Amino acid sequence: MLLEDGTRLDGEAVGAERHATGEVVFNTAMTGYQEAVTDPSYNGQILTFTYPLIGNYGVTAEAVESDHVHARAVLMREAVNERPQGGGGWLDWLRAEGIPAVSGIDTRALVRHLRDRGAMRGGVFPGDLPEAQAHELIEAEPSMVGQDLAAAVTPDAPITIEGDGPNVVAIDTGIKSSIVRNLSERGCRLTLMPCSSSGQEVLSRNPDAVFLANGPGDPAALGHVVGTVRELVGKVPVFGICLGHQLLCRAVGLETFKLPFGHRGANHPVKDLSTGRIEITAQNHGFAVVGPGGDRTLDTDEPVRWETDFGAAELSHLNLYDRTVEGLVLHDVCGAGVQYHPEAGPGPHDSLYLFDRFMEMLAHA
């Protein structure tokens, strides 16, 4: 494992026998490794698990967030290939998916390095590859900032999942199965559109609401999607999760910025400012939305309002770790977004209520 700053950690190759490069990030959740690597938001990234034992309970067909692995490679302290009855081995599966993986490296040292220096590019390479060569490969890897990775994970043609409830059209920048499941369970008829779709195409399906999905990469690089969303806001209710939240915010004229090393885990406390309740949330994002007055971290616990191109936005959710914006509602038009993952998968279920809130807003919209 080599980082762009020359940091090198040797381990045992336990995955597919290829090299891989990408942005090296870490996730602090203690369970849910299979869901994590299949989450499209990890596209283009090399995922380090801070929990040392990965693979303990094997893999199953259910525990996936998409049809294949999106992480480019996996870094672990101790990989386990346990094969429980009714399940497969984690490493067998990674190999079958063609994903390189390294075991036995001092992940804690690596995480402390990334925490202090920030997320950076890196790669995993066979031991016999000369370091200089490895370095070139890393340099060839574009930086996360300004990268449009949505194109890589969006469907080529619309997909519809029937339902007898409201007609929801999602702009699919890499939507997680858990989100689809939660919407379907609540009766939504869901159509997943390629993120190249125009506002017209979306509206032509006369949606009751537009849903902006999670996904990989830098929202700033998705100008075309932002444009599309801008056409929709005010015409139909628009909701976003994670990247979708960022796209919505940019569409109404708010800024996003790159976090030093992102939020990736299942234990971040988020405060719902409308109820004062604290939720333990699943998170997976490297960028965040700038708050009122250009503040990246907020001093207030109040549902403050600030102006957007579409009227007032109201702060609805706040991260109690670093006090960044975790969610907002648009006041003068129907729209809202959260930065974290209420659908969990993996992670705690504290925030599932947001899907119900979503349904209510639709009912009243």
Place this chain on the structure above:
Amino acid sequence: MPRRDDLEKILIVGSGPIVIGQAAEFDYSGVQACKVLLEEGYEIVLVNSNPATIMTDPEFATSTYIEPLTPDSVAAVIEKERPQALLGTLGGQTALNLAKALYEDGTLDRFGVELIGADYDAILRAEDREIFRQTMTDAGLRVPRSAIVTSMADADRGIQDLGLPLIVRPAFTLGGHGGGIARTRGEFHERVSEGLNASPIHQVLLEESVLGWGEFELEVMRDRNDNVVIVCSIENIDPMGVHTGDSVTVAPQQTLSDRQYQVLRDQAITVIRAVGVETGGSNVQFAVEPSSGEVVVIEMNPRVSRSSALASKATGFPIAKIAARLAVGYALEEIPNDITRVTPASFEPTIDYAVVKIPRFAFEKFPDAEGSLTTQMKSVGEAMAIGRTFKQAFMKAMRSRELDAVVEPPADTEQLLTRLELPYSDRYELLFEALRRGTGVEELHARTSINPWFLGQFEQLVAAERDGELAHRKQLGFSDEQAGVSREQRIAEGLRPDFKSVDTCAAEFEAQTPYYYSSYERPSISARGAEVRRGSKPSVVILGSGPNRIGQGIEFDYCCVHAAMTARELGRDAVMVNCNPETVSTDYDTSDRLYFEPLTVEDVLEVVELEQPEGMVVQFGGQTPLRIARSLEQAGVRLLGTPVDSIDLAEDRGRFGAMLKKLGIQHPPYAVAHSAQEAVEQAKQVGFPLLVRPSYVLGGRAMEICYSDDDLASYLERVIAGAGKSVREEMYPLLLDRFLENAVEIDVDALADGEQAYVAGNMPPVEEAGVHSGDSACVLPPLSIGSDMLEQIRAQTKALALELGVIGLLNVQFALVDNDRLYVIEANPRASRTVPFVSKAIGIPLAKVACRLILGQRLSDQQLPPEEETPGHVSVKEAVLPFQRFHGSDSLLGPEMKSTGEVMGIADDFPTAFAKSQAAAGVALPHEGSVFISVCDTDKPAATQLAARMHELGFRILATSGTAQAISHMGVPVQKLNKIGEGSPHVVDCILAGDVDLLINTPVGISARADGWEIRRATVEHGIPCITTMAGASAAAGAIAAARASRPQVRSLQELHGLRPEPQPSKPKRRAPKPAKA
């Protein structure tokens, strides 16, 4: 929500003596609570009967009461102190039951005391199994099916629809006492009748068995705003059927997928809400069927618990501290996480290592006790280890136990496997042996139901034993010895552990709290020890006492904590090394740096290497640090205080004897034997009765009194030859002492600085010598001893202290025969079990003073009061014994220590103090009723006088024929009872029938030491006070008289010793400060 300003004074109740199921963890939680609530500016009133606790140190409360934890005495404290609130969720089951009782008898109402933490209804919903089941069912959760029975008849009906095996649970007994697993009809009837007896309301619950399911615990916290977080998940490696306290457990859980885990998380949250614990921590236990994933709720404890202490140490999240703040109004988000300082406590810790807790058993001390593990807790202590992987943590935990009984697996593998089908304390040794012999994971899973994942991990460890590179073995957590290298070789190979910190957040944030564990990693980018925040101050390493066990318990942790405080006072960094998660010493607040490591030479040396300390203190941790002291010194560690050689001088009989001769001090005739046959010859020289034991033992292990050659022969047969061969070597040389009959034993604690000595207290026991000093009640000041004798004792103690070159503490045990002949039984140049008791009785913190001497101060600098300035009050220490837990064990006291804990009674006069100590020990003496007396001939005269006294006090006298005769001669009315041999209705029948309220039974000689067994057993089962010495008996009579005369007064330590609590630091910030980053 802000701090509650309507409260000013809060009453905190401790958990009383250390008993199986309630140990030091409640001192840890109590101390945390006291600290923060004082910081918050509240007045704290503390009640606890256990003097060996840090929480009962005067500086941890505004007023500290060492009183029995009974409704009466706590009510007396309430009446005197008038607190506005009672926080009852930090003192274990004891405090919870007390809170319940004080609510029910109207005391709380009468004095307007509010229950904070958990209110009465919540306590009831969690503690009353029936209401709990209903609450769970209403909340849509599954609990095991069950039936309540009050007689054998309905029990047989119950068995119809539940089937065997099933679980028998008596209603309202502590720690499941009297319950158990019934696999056969025979066991079923046995358990049910036991259960009915054990239950105060003659009620048992029959419960559907989920034996073999996975057992999981979640530690949950809730605040006033109904925010709930899960602090930690704990998985029991031993499946359902072995009490969590006896199980090897691992945190976080290892074998559940995210989906399965989230189900438990959701259910745990439902449970705490349904039970309605308003604020604080709770422990929820689940059983999970491995293949179907079906979940049942087993129980919830609406309070901090053993598991929450474990969870706190495992994650760095101080549950008790935060629970205390929540109880006085704060919300989780308003409390900073003091490990990161920049984030609030309203989060769920995530960890990047594995933690293994392993129980420490003491069956070797109760040979006739049944050794299988069931639903009743039997372990006496535990060790915890942290490693980067499960295997590392497990191997470290195994070596942290300091076993002194070695396991010998059956040679026949089929036998081995059959034995594995029932869990015993040696289960893991046997599992490893089975793997070594090639038994596969499937087979072992079939036999034990242990999750294959764990068995797979064990298999890998065993594989590495066979072949594996050194580096690999060290990464698996092998000790140098197990890895087959010397320390030098390993270092030569460049293999050293790194030290990582426990930070609640898997390194996502910078950790401020210096709490570390070692781990072998591959060559890494971080310099060795990069995470350790070592300032420039000189540091002093303090070795803790490891897992609690009988003979070495909380008293030693108490001393270690004092050593740490003192080192800090004197401008050093206190560095603690210990592996016991229950303790105050392993609270990261106690020292400047905490290393959670096994107390072995190898592990300690790695810490020393990194710390480069000024020196190390080994005399506070009991025998554990002494065992390794010499090797540490040889490896170049500078030991502070009493030189190592003095330890040897005191323990080596030859050298010690010579020293005593030189000083002209008497000791009982003795001999040292290196073989059985030599023992027999030597016995003639020394003369009977003989006290025989192996050398180098603490707590009088394997010690027996022999009255004849036959006794000796049988001892050599049973104990020595009986022991495993690996132990047998260590048993020699054998020590033979002339056993001094009807001698009084005097325990002395003294301080010395190498030139001067100070005798702090000498305590004659209530029982005669022959009962281990740790098991006998003792008194301060020594009322029964004449002043010249005291002078002589002081003189001899000082002579010993100076001759041994003691710097710090010295404990000497004397035996006094006929009030004029004084013998030294033993001298321990270290802190003793009685240090906390003496400190609290005389109001001088002995351990602190000792530590100052160790760090170079002189006795003359200490402004100590004149020696033995008799305090204006009497203190009695009483031992608490675990016989109830050990089915079939004899409750007779002897030279081998058996008590798990101690209590203290303080009053103006001896009888009242003694009465308090008895009440505190849980065997409150009766005020009326009938007393049964059966004594040996030598005791008959004393017995008749006793009978007369009891008769005056209005007691009915019962006695066996011989004793009865003697008594009636005195003209005291007495009813004769049959001996067991003489047929029913005999003594035991009467006891079972509840016709006996107090029992006095002194045995004669070795033969009689076996007699009366059934009598004593019956009293133990029924919790009737049973006194086995005449001295104890007359003390009891006095106590009964005193108790009837007047209601005991309560006085706080601060009053007794004219102390003021130390000024507390100002209140902390309300809300978590804004983060530095981003």
